[in-house]
Amino acid sequence: MPHRTSTPEDAAGSQATAEELPLKRERAGRYLTRDGRFAVEQNSGRWMLLDTEQTDELGLPLVRGPFGSLDDARDAIRAARTGPTPTSPLEGRAATTAKADEKRAGGRAGPKAYDEPPAPPSPPPPPPLVVRRLEPGDGPTLRRLAEEAGEFEAAGARSAASPPPLDSVNARRFLARPDVHLLVASEGNELVGFALAYELLRRRGDPMELRVEEVAVRRSRRRQGIGRRLLEELWAIGRDRGAAGAIVTTRAGDLDGIAFLRATGGRPDREETASVRFSLTG
Secondary structure, three states: OOOOOOOHHHHHHHHHHHHHOOOEEEEOOEEEOOOOOEEEEEEOOEEEEEEEEEEOOOOOEEEEEEEOOHHHHHHHHHHHHHOOOOOOOHHHHHHHHHHHHHHHOOOOOOOOOOOOOOOOOOOOOOOOEEEEEOOOOOHHHHHHHHHOHHHHOOOOOOOOOOOOOOOHHHHHHHHHOOOEEEEEEEEOOEEEEEEEEEEEOOOOOOOOEEEEEEEEEOHHHOOOOHHHHHHHHHHHHHHHHOOOEEEEOOOOOOHHHHHHHHHOOOOOOOOOOOOOOOOOOO
16 A cells, blocks of 8 residues: 655644634634634624734734635635735835825925924014115105104103204205215114214314214114214215314213213313304394
């Protein structure tokens, strides 16, 4: 009688048969294998096989079926023990969907739920400080200085009613004079300071000097170097015009103004003078 040598496949099949048969009935319509790995459940007249050692992408037991009979479910158990692990198209579909979403978004994947929110945009830089001399066509700016005069006065200062702005003809005549230098400092559309100086000629051979009548900075913008910048621009104009020096007039009680002028290089004039005003209109 011929003798057949046992193979590893025979041993695996015997082991699978020993483990699969019989199925243990847990309750009506549900059976378990002896090792507890597989569960066979009846659903709408058909049988589903649940594998507790293999899970799907969601971490749930892998489900095989449906099968038409309990014997078909047993065959599926045998195939599951000896065959390769089944694959699911879910992961591939998810990757394809993610790529399509990224393409629709312009090639950039959207932020994940756990990402930190984006930092708020930085505020735009402030406009630069611009100092310039008013020209004959700057009548509207001259009018603005007159209308906003109260913003440049010292806090708590009491001044007489401001005279009306120059009309367009007189404004052009005033700004056209080469010996009048009215500088304005602005940031964007805001006027933040101004300075007014005249060229003072002498009857003798003394060199010309600048007489600075006003240096004013908007109250909200003081102590930011604007007044110093205005004086520096005036001194540059004076040197170009041949001035040997400058005289700045201020009230005797204006301690802040005197301290500012000293800090910018000025020194008190030793001459004590008094101002006397005359009316020429009768």
